């Protein structure tokens with residue numbers, strides 16, 4: 383192991399195919415090398431893989447900013463691939479204003495109001511899956527569900543919703559390097575950007591939905607009318623591919639841990655903690671970056687101004703310094719403090735909706751299905767940021 387300025391330098395590329403397929407050996411090497419490490423292929427980056435440092439970086443938003451992008455690209459040096467998100471890629475005071483609006487639209491009260499509908503759709507969909515018997519956990523369940531309930535709640539029309547999958551794939555690939563994955567998802571964009579921006583316009587959003595409520599906030603003067611479509615875009619960027627893969631990974635975890643599924647089947651009230659533990663065990667968003675605005679320190683190690691800081695959420699969520707037996711998927715663990723939704727002022731503003739989706743789908747399964755078994759080899763969908771499955775063959779044995 384090499385060392386420069388107190389920092390171990392690892393010859394690791396987090397975006398190499400083998401690491402995207404199986405990131406866990408890499409996570410361990412990074413955590414064990416030190417609290418902050420360098421990666422030989424990315425000399426402008428320092429990386430944190432331990433829980434303590436990831437948490438500390440996220441909680442010091444004044445030093446580690448988001449406005450220069452939360453991917454590998456430093457927006458101070460390169461132009462972003464799309465107009466910057468007004469919440470994800472923003473800092474206070476702008477972030478404070480936009481966050482207040484989204485946070486109210488996605489408040490506990492709003493989540494209570496969508497709960498009955500989200501539950502009914504989950505029950506119907508699970509029923510259809512049980513009738514099929516053998517399903518693809520991704521195409522027949524994890525993908526269909528968020529693609530129905532969330533755009534419905536935002537108030538987007540039914541046509542062309544598959545565009546949201548293409549867009550999500552690009553947004554999350556764009557946070558990595560300019561590799562083949564990014565090139566391939568950019569090639570698929572074609573008319574997709576146009577569809578996304580058009581569906582962010584007020585006249586295409588159902589009155590009263592989450593999207594329309596953003597325009598109402600503009601009417602009230604909390605944000606400008608120019609900002610409104612970009613904030614609707616945040617719903618469409620962050621609200622679909624994330625929950626699809628959160629659900630997909632939870633199904634994967636349960637199918638591969640029959641003793642955990644048995645506990646869930648015996649007590650459906652474990653649905654919410656089972657989903658939460660799946661987020662810890664296999665974090666949907668594996669990584670986010672920050673940018674140091676000044677010379678500073680992480681764990682006493684000097685970090686220079688304008689350095690990109692790679693926060694390995696998925697590695698922090700299996701840090702043995704934080705979690706006993708971290709590689710074990712245990713639905714009774716109650717993993718509070720996991721960073722799958724981030725932490726600090728940028729912590730996922732939609733997390734209550736994501737949890738609702740996980741809870742109601744797993745509750746419907748727990749009640750209706752006695753056992754979930756793998757029914758063939760799963761395949762992964764590689765993405766620079768997301769832990770994603772392409773296919774997940776499952777056999778559902780009815781209760």
Ligand code: OVV
Nearest residue numbers: 467469470615616619620
């Ligand atoms: C958390 C997240 C992911 C992707 C996109 C956005 C947010 C956004 O605000 O556009």
